[in-house]
Amino acid sequence: xxxxxxxxxxxxxxxxxxxxxxxxxxxxxxxxxxxxxxxxxxxxxxxxxxxxxxxxxxxxxxxxxxxxxxxxxxxxxxxxxxxxxxxxxxxxxxxxxxxxxxxxxxxxxxxxxxxxxxxxxxxxxxxxxxxxxxxxxxxxxxxxxxxxxxxxxxxxxxxxxxxxxxxxxxxxxxxxxxxxxxxxxxxxxxxxxxxxxxxxxxxxxxxxxxxxxxxxxxxxxxxxxxxxxxxxxxxxxxxxxxxxxxxxxxxxxxxxxxxxxxxxxxxxxxxxxxxxxxxxxxxxxxxxxxxxxxxxxxxx
Amino acid sequence: xxxxxxxxxxxxxxxxxxxxxxxxxxxxxxxxxxxxxxxxxxxxxxxxxxxxxxxxxxxxxxxxxxxxxxxxxxxxxxxxxxxxxxxxxxxxxxxxxxxxxxxxxxxxxxxxxxxxxxxxxxxxxxxxxxxxxxxxxxxxxxxxxxxxxxxxxxxxxxxxxxxxxxxxxxxxxxxxxxxxxxxxxxxxxxxxxxxxxxxxxxxxxxxxxxxxxxxxxxxxxxxxxxxxx
Numbered sequence: 001x002x003x004x005x006x007x008x009x010x011x012x013x014x015x016x017x018x019x020x021x022x023x024x025x026x027x028x029x030x031x032x033x034x035x036x037x038x039x040x041x042x043x044x045x046x047x048x049x050x051x052x053x054x055x056x057x058x059x060x061x062x063x064x065x066x067x068x069x070x071x072x073x074x075x076x077x078x079x080x081x082x083x084x085x086x087x088x089x090x091x092x093x094x095x096x097x098x099x100x101x102x103x104x105x106x107x108x109x110x111x112x113x114x115x116x117x118x119x120x121x122x123x124x125x126x127x128x129x130x131x132x133x134x135x136x137x138x139x140x141x142x143x144x145x146x147x148x149x150x151x152x153x154x155x156x157x158x159x160x161x162x163x164x165x166x167x168x169x170x171x172x173x174x175x176x177x178x179x180x181x182x183x184x185x186x187x188x189x190x191x192x193x194x195x196x197x198x199x200x201x202x203x204x205x206x207x208x209x210x211x212x213x214x215x216x217x218x219x220x221x222x223x224x225x226x227x228x229x230x231x232x233x234x235x236x237x238x239x240x241x242x243x244x245x246x247x248x249x250x251x252x253x254x255x256x257x258x259x260x261x262x263x264x265x266x267x268x269x270x271x272x273x274x275x276x277x278x279x280x281x282x283x284x285x286x287x288x289x290x291x292x293x294x295x296x297x298x299x300x
Numbered sequence: 301x302x303x304x305x306x307x308x309x310x311x312x313x314x315x316x317x318x319x320x321x322x323x324x325x326x327x328x329x330x331x332x333x334x335x336x337x338x339x340x341x342x343x344x345x346x347x348x349x350x351x352x353x354x355x356x357x358x359x360x361x362x363x364x365x366x367x368x369x370x371x372x373x374x375x376x377x378x379x380x381x382x383x384x385x386x387x388x389x390x391x392x393x394x395x396x397x398x399x400x401x402x403x404x405x406x407x408x409x410x411x412x413x414x415x416x417x418x419x420x421x422x423x424x425x426x427x428x429x430x431x432x433x434x435x436x437x438x439x440x441x442x443x444x445x446x447x448x449x450x451x452x453x454x455x456x457x458x459x460x461x462x463x464x465x466x467x468x469x470x471x472x473x474x475x476x477x478x479x480x481x482x483x484x485x486x487x488x489x490x491x492x493x494x495x496x497x498x499x500x501x502x503x504x505x506x507x508x509x510x511x512x513x514x515x516x517x518x519x520x521x522x523x524x525x526x527x528x529x
Contacts, residue, residue, distance in 0.1 A: 006407055206391050209351065210456075211381035212408040214374070 003216060010220035011227055014196035021195055022228060025188040029232025029285065032181040033278050037240040039174035040274050046167040049262045053163060058089075058130040059141060060154040067149045075149055076127060082143075084136045089128040096124040182285055185232075189225045189289025190296075196224060197297045204298070218298065222290045229286020233278045241271065302327040302350065302460070302491075307359035309345055309515075318342045320349075320515040323359070327493065329459070332486045334502050335495045336526060337512035343495045346512070347462060351383065352376050364459070381409055384453030384490075388465035390445045392437040398424065398448045399433040405452045419455060427451040427481060443474025450481055454490065461485060463494045467501050475501055499526035 015022045061079075063072055072090075080088050091099075129144075131137055141155045197204070207217055244267050252259040307323040318340045325346075327333055335343055348354040349361050355369040362368070363382070371379050392401050399420060406416045424430045427447040437445050446466060453461055463482065467475035479501050486492040496502060502509060502525060509524030510517055 002410055002412065003407060202391065203393055206393070207408055208377075209380060209383075209385045210405050210408045211377045211379075211383075213377045216408060216410075 003219070007216075007219040007223050008227075011223040014199075014220065014224045015192075015227065017199060018192055018195040021188070021192040025185065025192050025228050025289075026232050028181065028185045028188050029229060029282060030235045032178065032185050032285070033233045033282050034236035034239065035174070035181065036178060036281060037236050037274050037278055039170060039178075040277065041240065041244060041270050042170055043167060043174070044270050044273060045265050046163060046170065048265050050163045050167065052262060058128045059137065059144065061127045061129065061144055061150055062152040062154075063125060064149050064151045071149050072125070075147060078147065079127060079129060079144070082140070084131050084133065084140055085129055086132045087130040089130075091124075091126050091128060093125045096126065182281075185285045186289045186292065189228055189286055190293040192228070193221050193225055193290045193293035194297050197221060197293065218294050221294050221298070222287060225286035225288075225290030225293075226283055227286070229282040229284075229289075230279065232286075233282035237271075237275060237278055240274065241267070244270065301329055301364060302493075303360075303362045304346070304349075305360050305362060307349065307356045307361060309342075309349060309354065310357045318345055318515060320345055320356075323516060325510060325517055325520075327491060329491055330486070330489055332483070332492045332505070332507045333494070334505070334507055334509045334524075335493065335512065336497070336502060336509060340514075341512040342515040343512060344464070345515075347464060347495065350462065351385075352379060381456060382459045384450075384456070384458040384461045386446070386449050386453050386461065386463040386466045388468035390437070390442075390449045390469075392445060392449055392452070394437055397434050397436055398429055398440070398451075401437070401448060402452045402455050405455050409456050411456070423451045423455045426484075428477075441474065442470045443477045446470060446474065446478050447481060450478070450485070454485055458490065460491045460493065463492065463496075465496055465498075466494060467496065467498045472500065476504075479505060502526040 061075075063075070076088060076090065079085060129140075131140060137155060141153050144150060144153045204217055248264045252264070302325075304320075304323050304325040307320050309320040309323075311319060320342045323342070323346075335346065337343055345354070349356055349368065350363070352368050352371055360367050360369060363379075366379070368379070392398075393404060396404060402420050402423060403416055406419065411419070421430065421433070424433055427450055429444060429447055429451065432440060432444060432448075437448065440448065446469075450461075450463075450466075461482070466478055466482070470478060475498060482492050482494065483505070494501075506523045506525070508520070508522050509526070511519040
């Protein structure tokens with residue numbers, strides 16, 4: 001620990017001595033971590049959308065005409081008893097009409113009054129069912145369809161399905177691109193460290209004769225890689241930190257409908273994940289690059 | 301104490317070094333010994349075995365009761381701290397000042413900053429370079445560079461000082477300075493081993509002279525001279 005300031009100063013010297021290689025490594029690092037941060041922000045939001053969708057979009061069951069109140073109540077109880085059901089909400093025909101009016105006659109309430117005594121949704125009493133987990137939705141729907149008194153089952157699979165598809169597409173693309181970039185970054189940082197090692201062969205030989213431990217000899221090279229790694233994370237983290245709010249605002253204003261359905265994650269929530277993972281990733285890349293180079297070029 | 305006990309060292313690759321055969325040599329603590337011999341006699345091999353850089357093919361090198369060939373790689377750095385090394389080409393770090401070069405040796409062994417501040421000026425005083433502490437090696441004469449290298453070699457207080465052709469690149473006055481310095485370090489209790497071709501230095505010093513030829517000790521005299529061999 002006593003030698004840490006010395007090792008750090010040695011690392012900076014190394015970086016400066018082959019500035020071209022260092023800057024190139026740094027650029028690739030910045031690009032890699034920036035991509036990671038961007039993808040992570042998108043994935044976290046998509047995940048949040050899916051979760052929200054699961055919470056807000058349920059299965060709707062409509063009843064056969066003339067089903068008695070007791071039958072409807074029994075059906076409700078049978079549904080509630082299912083383990084996969086989180087919540088069941090009854091909507092009467094009157095409530096359905098009220099809701100419909102609110103949405104489709106907004107600002108023109110007078111027009112709706114024409115239907116006042118003749119509810120167009122008279123047969124639209126329903127149960128809205130929210131499941132614990134969306135994945136069981138299909139099976140549950142077919143069970144529902146088999147129940148007596150059920151006229152129609154509406155499953156809102158489309159939205160969440162699309163979200164999940166988008167999410168996995170982004171994830172796969174990110175992993176593929178990141179894998180390539182991480183390898184490139186490791187190799188480049190390793191190259192930079194190899195240059196430093198070759199420039200210091202003489203010094204290393206002298207140090208060995210003086211009784212320098214392997215840790216003391218390797219330290220500056222490991223720190224050199226770690227420094228480039230961490231610096232490469234800092235720049236994209238700052239960029240994403242300041243870039244996130246305007247981007248979210250931009251999406252919100254362009255896709256008003258989307259913004260009404262889904263809430264974007266607040267910046268703090270996204271960065272609570274992105275910061276530690278970016279730093280760990282970049283540190284890992286830096287250390288891995290150095291370690292490979294040390295193993296290859298530094299004979300002990 | 302340093303003991304070479306019936307050491308044999310063979311190299312598969314002839315260019316890697318000269319062989320030693322049935323090599324026996326004992327150096328007591330506090331001695332001043334010249335090792336002389338033609339190139340290819342095995343002098344460098346002897347130093348490499350002593351520093352644990354090479355292992356003997358047969359026999360053993362024992363330093364203070366420790367078999368050098370058996371030291372684990374992780375322990376080797378600590379073993380080497382018993383030695384100070386001085387080279388013909390000085391091997392000072394070019395972009396470090398004299399002070400920094402000496403400090404470097406202290407740093408390698410994890411010396412405290414306070415200890416360094418105390419010790420380094422004292423050593424530089426001892427080698428007569430107190431006023432050159434801030435000079436770069438290129439600004440010094442050969443003799444001064446070698447004295448800086450000696451300061452670096454002894455700053456950690458080694459038991460043994462190994463000097464490989466320390467006067468090989470120096471003019472007579474530089475050589476004389478270096479010899480005087482080595483003698484004074486020896487008087488302080490450090491065992492000094494000098495590998496050399498420099499007949500003048502050996503003749504002037506009148507110390508123990510061990511002569512190697514073809515990987516064997518062919519003569520070993522107290523207060524010897526170069527030509528006696």
